[in-house]
Amino acid sequence: MILALIGNQNCGKTTLFNQLSGSKQHVGNFPGVTVEQKIGEVRGQKNCQVVDLPGIYSLRPYSEEELVTRDFLLNQQPDGIINIIDATNIERNLYLTLQLMAMEIPMVLALNMMDEVHANGGTIDTELLSQQLGIPVLPISAIKNDGVSELTRMAVETAQKHRTPTVYDFCPAGPVHRCIHSVRHIIEDHAQSSRLPTRFAATKFIEGDPIVKDLLDLHRNDLDAIEHTIVQMEHDCGLDRNAAIADMRYNFIENVCRVCVVKCRESREHIRSVRLDKILTGKYTAIPVFLLIMLSIFYLTFNVIGSFLSDLLEMGIDGLAMGVDRVLTAYGLNPVVHSLIIDGVFAGVGSVLSFLPIIVTLFFFLSILEDTGYMARIAFVMDRPLRRIGLSGRSIVPLLVGFGCTVPAILSTRTLSSRRDRRLTILLTPFMSCSAKIPIYAFFTAAFFPKYKVLVMMSLYVLGIVIGILCALILNGTAFRGKPSPFVMELPNYRFPSLKSVLQLMWEKAKDFLQRAFTVIFAATIIIWFLQTFDARINLVTDSAQSLLAAFGSLIAPILAPLGFGDWRISTALLSGFIAKESVVSTLEILMGGAGLSGLFTLRSAISFLVFTLLYTPCVAAISAVRREMDSGLRAAGVAIAQTGVAWIAAFAVYLLLGAFL
Amino acid sequence: MSWLDYTVLAVLALWLGFSIRWMLRRKKEGKCLSCSGDCAQCKYYAEHACRSQK
Numbered sequence: 211m212i213l214a215l216i217g218n219q220n221c222g223k224t225t226l227f228n229q230l231s232g233s234k235q236h237v238g239n240f241p242g243v244t245v246e247q248k249i250g251e252v253r254g255q256k257n258c259q260v261v262d263l264p265g266i267y268s269l270r271p272y273s274e275e276e277l278v279t280r281d282f283l284l285n286q287q288p289d290g291i292i293n294i295i296d297a298t299n300i301e302r303n304l305y306l307t308l309q310l311m312a313m314e315i316p317m318v319l320a321l322n323m324m325d326e327v328h329a330n331g332g333t334i335d336t337e338l339l340s341q342q343l344g345i346p347v348l349p350i351s352a353i354k355n356d357g358v359s360e361l362t363r364m365a366v367e368t369a370q371k372h373r374t375p376t377v378y379d380f381c382p383a384g385p386v387h388r389c390i391h392s393v394r395h396i397i398e399d400h401a402q403s404s405r406l407p408t409r410f411a412a413t414k415f416i417e418g419d420p421i422v423k424d425l426l427d428l429h430r431n432d433l434d435a436i437e438h439t440i441v442q443m444e445h446d447c448g449l450d451r452n453a454a455i456a457d458m459r460y461n462f463i464e465n466v467c468r469v470c471v472v473k474c475r476e477s478r479e480h481i482r483s484v485r486l487d488k489i490l491t492g493k494y495t496a497i498p499v500f501l502l503i504m505l506s507i508f509y510l511t512f513n514v515i516g517s518f519l520s521d522l523l524e525m526g527i528d529g530l531a532m533g534v535d536r537v538l539t540a541y542g543l544n545p546v547v548h549s550l551i552i553d554g555v556f557a558g559v560g561s562v563l564s565f566l567p568i569i570v571t572l573f574f575f576l577s578i579l580e581d582t583g584y585m586a587r588i589a590f591v592m593d594r595p596l597r598r599i600g601l602s603g604r605s606i607v608p609l610l611v612g613f614g615c616t617v618p619a620i621l622s623t624r625t626l627s628s629r630r631d632r633r634l635t636i637l638l639t640p641f642m643s644c645s646a647k648i649p650i651y652a653f654f655t656a657a658f659f660p661k662y663k664v665l666v667m668m669s670l671y672v673l674g675i676v677i678g679i680l681c682a683l684i685l686n687g688t689a690f691r692g693k694p695s696p697f698v699m700e701l702p703n704y705r706f707p708s709l710k711s712v713l714q715l716m717w718e719k720a721k722d723f724l725q726r727a728f729t730v731i732f733a734a735t736i737i738i739w740f741l742q743t744f745d746a747r748i749n750l751v752t753d754s755a756q757s758l759l760a761a762f763g764s765l766i767a768p769i770l771a772p773l774g775f776g777d778w779r780i781s782t783a784l785l786s787g788f789i790a791k792e793s794v795v796s797t798l799e800i801l802m803g804g805a806g807l808s809g810l811f812t813l814r815s816a817i818s819f820l821v822f823t824l825l826y827t828p829c830v831a832a833i834s835a836v837r838r839e840m841d842s843g844l845r846a847a848g849v850a851i852a853q854t855g856v857a858w859i860a861a862f863a864v865y866l867l868l869g870a871f872l
Numbered sequence: 873m874s875w876l877d878y879t880v881l882a883v884l885a886l887w888l889g890f891s892i893r894w895m896l897r898r899k900k901e902g903k904c905l906s907c908s909g910d911c912a913q914c915k916y917y918a919e920h921a922c923r924s925q926k
Binding site for chain 1: 873874876877880881884887888890891892894895
C-alpha cells in the first residue's frame with residue numbers, strides 16, 4: 211500500500227514524514243526543501259509506504275514541484291492521500307484539499323499545528339469539517355508526534371476500504387456549476403479512457419491546463435462546444451475562467467470555515483516575528499544586518515571556535531604522524547613504504563582531516579540560521595536585488611544551498627517554474643563557493659594572511675557573488691533575455707532552533723566529511739603519491755620533477771603561468787580538485803613534501819590562486835548534475851569550460867592588478 | 873623488504889580496497905562520490921530510496 215503525503219510548502223510535511231517512517235530527512239525551515247519524492251516504510255504497518263511529495267499550492271502544472279506531485283497522483287495512483295494542512299492557516303490550505311478531493315482517491319485530512327490553534331484561543335470542529343468535506347479529518351501536531359498514530363490508522367483504513375471523498379461538488383447552482391457539468395458531460399468518455407478523474411479533468415480543462423488538454427485529445431467539435439460554454443460562463447460571472455474557478459473554491463471554503471472554525475487570535479510568535487522583521491527585513495536595515503550576521507559567523511568560525519578546534523586536531527594529527535614516523539624508523543621500515551605512510555597518507559588525509567572542525571562549526575551556525583526562520587527572510591530580502599539582475603527570487607534557494615554543495619543546489623533549481631530561470635540559475639550556482647573549498651581557503655589564509663583570515667574568507671565569498679552577479683547581468687542581456695517568473699513564499703514565524711535538528715545536520719556533515727576523507731581523499735592521496743614517486747617505467751625517482759605526475763602537470767602548467775602559478779605541482783593539485791575540491795590541499799601537501807606554501811607561492815600568486823580556485827570548474831559530481839538538469843553533455847562541458855575561463859580571466863586580472871602594489 | 877613492510881602494504885591495500893568498494897557501492901546506489909552536500913536533497917538519493925523500496 212502506498213500513501214501520498216501532500217500539502218502546502220512549509221506546513222510540516224517532512225516532519226510528519228519523519229514521524230510516520232522514523233527516517234531522518236532534513237527538515238528545512240524555508241520553502242523548496244523537498245524537490246523529489248521520498249519514500250519511507252510506515253512504522254507499525256505491514257507493507258505500507260508513505261511518499262513525501264514536494265510542497266505545492268495547487269495542482270496546476272506551473273512549477274516542477276506541482277508536476278512531480280501531479281504526475282505521482284495520476285500515474286502512480288497511490289492507495290490513499292494524507293493531506294496535511296497548517297491549521298493556523300486553514301482557509302488557504304483547503305484550496306489544495308478541494309483539488310485533491312477531485313482526484314477521487316481515498317484521503318484523510320491532517321490538521322497540523324492544532325496545538326498552536328488551541329494555544330491561541332482557536333478551535334476547529336473536526337467532526338463537522340469531516341462531514342462538510344466528506345473525508346476523515348484528524349487533528350495532529352507533527353512536531354510533538356500528537357495524533358500521528360491515529361492518523362496512520364485512519365489513513366490505512368480509508369485506503370484499505372477505498373473510501374473516496376463523498377463531497378466533490380463545490381459549486382452552488384449558477385454559471386460555474388453549469389459550465390463544469392457541461393464540460394464534464396462532453397469529456398467523460400475521453401477522461402475515462404485516459405484514466406483521468408472526470409471532475410478533475412473538467413475543472414483543469416476549464417482552467418486551460420495544457421497537459422490535461424493533450425491527454426483528453428478531444429475532437430474539434432467538442433473543443434468548440436467547450437470553449438463556447440466557458441465563454442458563456444465568463445460572461446455570466448463577469449470573471450475570467452481561472453478567477454471563476456478559484457472564486458468557486460474559495461466560496462465553498464469560506465462557507466465551510468464559517469461553521470467549523472473559530473479563528474485563533476494572532477499568536478505571540480507572530481507578533482514577535484513582525485517586530486523582529488521590522489529590523490531584519492527592513493528596507494534599509496536588512497542587508498547591513500545580514501552582512502553583520504555573516505561576518506560574525508565567519509569570525510567565530512575562522513578566528514575563534516573553528517580555528518581553535520582545527521589547530522587542536524592538527525596538533526593531534528601531527529603528534530600521531532611523528533609517533534608513527536619514530537616507530538617506523540625504529541623498526542627499519544623500507545624507505546618507500548615509510549614515505550607512502552608519512553608523506554602520502556598522513557600528509558594527504560591528515561591535512562584535509564584537520565579542517566573538519568571548521569566545516570562543522572560553520573554548518574552549526576548556518577543550521578541555526580535556517581532553523582530560526584532567518585534563511586527564509588534572506589530569500590525574501592534578496593528577491594528584489596535578484597530580480598534586478600534578471601533572476602527570479604526563487605533562485606535564492608539554489609544559490610543558498612550552493613554555499614553548502616553545488617550538487618543539491620543544481621537539483622533544487624527544479625523548483626523554478628520557467629526554463630529560462632532554471633538554466634540561468636544552474637549557470638550561476640557554481641559561483642557560490644561550496645563548503646568543499648573551505649579547506650583550500652583555510653590552508654592558504656593560515657599561511658599568507660594569519661591576521662586577516664576572516665576578511666580574506668569573507669572577501670572570497672563576496673567575490674564569488676559579485677562575479678555571479680556580473681555573469682547574470684551579461685547573460686540576462688544576451689543569451690537569457692526575458693522576464694523572471696514571480697516568486698511567492700511564506701515567511702515562517704521566528705522560533706528557537708531545535709537542538710536535535712542542529713546536531714543532526716552537524717553530525718551528517720561530519721560523517722560525510724570523514725567518510726570522504728578516509729575513502730575518496732585516501733585513494734586520491736595514494737594515486738598522487740604513486741605518480742610523484744615513480745616515473746613512466748615505474749622506477750623510483752629521486753626528484754619528483756622527473757615523475758609521472760610532473761609529466762602530466764607540466765602539460766597544463768604553461769596555461770596557468772600567466773596567473774603566477776605555473777609550477778606543475780599546482781596544476782596537478784588543481785586537476786585533482788576536479789574529483790573533490792579538498793584534494794587540492796592533500797595533493798599540495800604531498801607534493802610540497804614538508805616545505806611550506808611559501809616555497810611555491812608568493813603573496814601575489816597565492817591571492818591569484820585563491821581567486822582561481824574560487825571560480826574554476828566545479829567538481830565532477832556537480833558537472834554531472836548540470837548534465838542531467840540541462841539534458842546535454844555538451845552544455846555541461848560548456849559550463850565547465852566557461853567557468854574555468856571566467857576563473858582564468860579573474861585570476862589574471864587580480865594578478866596584474868596586484869603587480870602594481872606587491 | 874621485511875615482513876613488516878609487507879604487512880603495512882597489505883593493510884594499506886586492504887584500506888584502498890575498502891575505499892574503492894565503498895566508492896563503487898556508493899556509485900551503484902546512485903549517490904555522489906565527491907558531493908559533501910545533504911544527500912536527502914539529492915535526486916540520486918531519492919531515486920535510490922524509491923528503487924530499494926520497490
